[in-house]
Amino acid sequence: MTKVHVTTTVNGDTVEFLADPRETLLDCLRDHMGLTGSKEGCGTGDCGACSVELDGTLVCSCLVLGVEAEGKTVSTIEGMANGSELHPLQRKFIEHAALQCGFCTPGILVAARKLLEVNPDPTEEETRYWLAGNLCRCTGYDKIIRAVLDAAAEMRQEVA
Amino acid sequence: MAKDGFETLKLVGTRPNRPDGLDKVTGRARYGADFSLPGMLWGAVVRSPHAHARIVKIDATKAEALDGVKAVITRADFPTGLTGEDWNLQENTMAGEKALYDGHAVAAVAATSKLLAEQAARLIEVTYEVLPHVIDVDAAMAEGAPVIRAGAADATVPEGLHPNVVRYMEFGRGDVDAGFAEADLVMERTYKTEATHQGYIEPHACVSKMGADGKGEMWVCTQGHWYIRKMSAAVLGIEASQLRVTPTEIGGGFGGKTTIFMEPLSLALSKKAGGRPVKIVMSRSEVLRATGPTASASMDVKIGMTKDGKITAARAEFRMQGGAFPGAPVDMALYCCFAGYKLANVHHVGYDVLANRPKCAAYRAPGSPNGAFAVESLVDEMCRKLGLDPVEVRLKNGVTTGDRASYGPKFGSIGLTEVLEAVKAHPQLQAPLGENQGRGFAVGYWFNHNGETSVSMAIGEDGTAQVSVGTPDIGGSRASIALMVAETLGIPYEDVGVNVVETGALGVNEPTHGSRATFASGKAAVEATQAAIKEMCRRAAAEWDIDDEAVEWVNGAAQPAGPNAGKFPPMSIKEIAGKMGQTGGPISGHHESVPDGVGASFGAHVVDLEVDPETGRVTILRYLVVQDAGRAIHPSYVEGQYQGGAAQGIGWALNEEYVYDDKGRLSNTVFLDYRVPVASDLPMIDTVIVEVPNPGHPFGVRGVGETGITPPLPAIANAIHDAVGVRMTHLPINPPKLLAALKAR
């Protein structure tokens, strides 16, 4: 199939790539841009490992076509830290041992960042429901939820 | 709750950040599918849509005609004449005369892009002659069931059984009939568990290349790259030494990534494509259809108990199917099911049965959860009948150090009593329960494992240490090994690096399986470190011109051992390392063995839940895991293992199962339908780490990964009975099933 030229912004950088119109945004990020931080756990929108923000909306990048990124802004796990300074969520995930294999971690971090943006003071239940689309098979979620709530508390303090 | 001589430890038992944490929270860690090579092709696999079918013809003409298709392989590209498990692996990797299950690989193709490879796979035309199939284990051994493979049974199988029964076992001790005669209550029940999948979020992925010289290289997400090397070589008929396998980071395995699936296909495709690297990444539906789920089980248990709760005899007869090949873990299920009980009279019978399903692989304590569901459900039911406390009955019959296990050997140091006492002391047992709420309790067991292990470590010029291990880090083992090495050397945790290295860099290592990484690689790393310490003491002795034996290692430095040895200030590791080039060259240590001293681990879980009588839905309210870790090197990752095991067990108990349609096709091949627990399904999972140190490990480690998946199955069934009075004997206890049982009440 003839490839389509796509220009988009990823983590603040302008990037161009050629996409087969059948390729997902996830494929394009991983295979054309070398951004392999977003993971494919299912390819059907069920696991959240591929979570990214597209123009500020949290999406499963396996359900978005690469060509749909034209002219839009994509933010992925690779852009979450500010240079060498980790986002509080990233720091808290390490401190709380909220990852075992770490495969779900990029998607969960991206999704959790969005949660704290729309709801800086979530309850445990709200956090569990927000992250219900992000599967983790290793942790039983306990430490993930604790890490998110702890990061939220720290971020509220910083704002205050 | 330590009660040992480990009070002086500075690092073991603390919770530092894991060394690979930064890479894993920034997306930089490279997992199986993240690896690529220049000139790489993509592979795709053609899979049988039939549960059981003769392969009449494979026509790849249309696929081969596509521009960009570089290789097509079928079974004809594999060597013949393999036997035993090598043949099983080869047959499972690529079907021969027959497709044996829905999803069985029948051909594979490599092309210049993923989309092209998938398109080419669709163009490969396979003509099948569909054969009758069988899915259920009891149906598979019944008279008239379709024969999956004649002559597959081994010598253990008595005459007269269906040819699908491929292994038979019977063992025990005492006189069970006499034991049942002594009992006040004898009960017998049949239980069933369905097949589940490990459900690791990372699908299998590998990149391989194999040149005309027959030498191959592979990068793969696996729990054990030496296993991948050995098995791939066997299937392809090459020497294992011709293959070099490098493990990537691994996105979960739970036993499912200890064997081969598409790895040999990528090698064979690469060879046929002139040595260009070939990448194969499974889709989720391929993972569910064609990797290694668990066995399913049909189990009869009979137990005799006196009025005061003493078990007088026990009998288990388990039938398990592990797919179209021998290997259902019926032996493990039988060994584990009564392991917590001191039994004079016990008898076990097991059948390993073929069915038209994928070849099962290990899944966290393989077999143990099935057996525990049956036995712990029945013990609970009998306790209720006799008005006895289920924890007290376990204490009364529970095994302690030195007891003979139900399956034969004598237990070394074990901590079941301590686990049960910790359960009794936990406040959850006092939490009030409302209407339709119930509490369930059950015990679980896993042997733990040693396995071939090879570790090396080297002292850097700056006095730090680099450790090379062969057990992939799935859940924090780099951190725990670094803690043990740093503790032994007396240097900061941050000064120890732990690297998981490829097959060319160490002697053979078994996979990270059997809960062995922190036990076996940890023990070997400590031994290797001791060897390096000995050498550092020798260097100091040479400089001081005293006997080697007159030097001891204390707090990261060599020092004279006592006043008679001489008067020298301690010589630090940094000092020794800084001049090692002048004092005899690099300092390193290594250790190779099958480490002895494995310590078994018992655990007990308590679950509080609520049943919605309108829908049959179960909500977990509170969950407690108590387990003997021996010693928790990094307690956070021990807790993580407990919590993760519990969550998987909860999924198995309530919801997860392989669902087949009447044609024998798997119906739930995506995560939407094969639904694993999500964050909103679970509460926080409370843990108590009991520490009864294992004397067979320098820091007391037992291994903690597996036991935790075992108790949830029966604990949940027991809690449901407590809540609504129905006894569920067939997992999963999903809403429709429970609702039907409530209606029939």
Ligand code: FES
């Ligand atoms: S890979 Fe996109 S949701 Fe699973």
Ligand code: FES
């Ligand atoms: S840490 Fe392994 S899937 Fe979440």
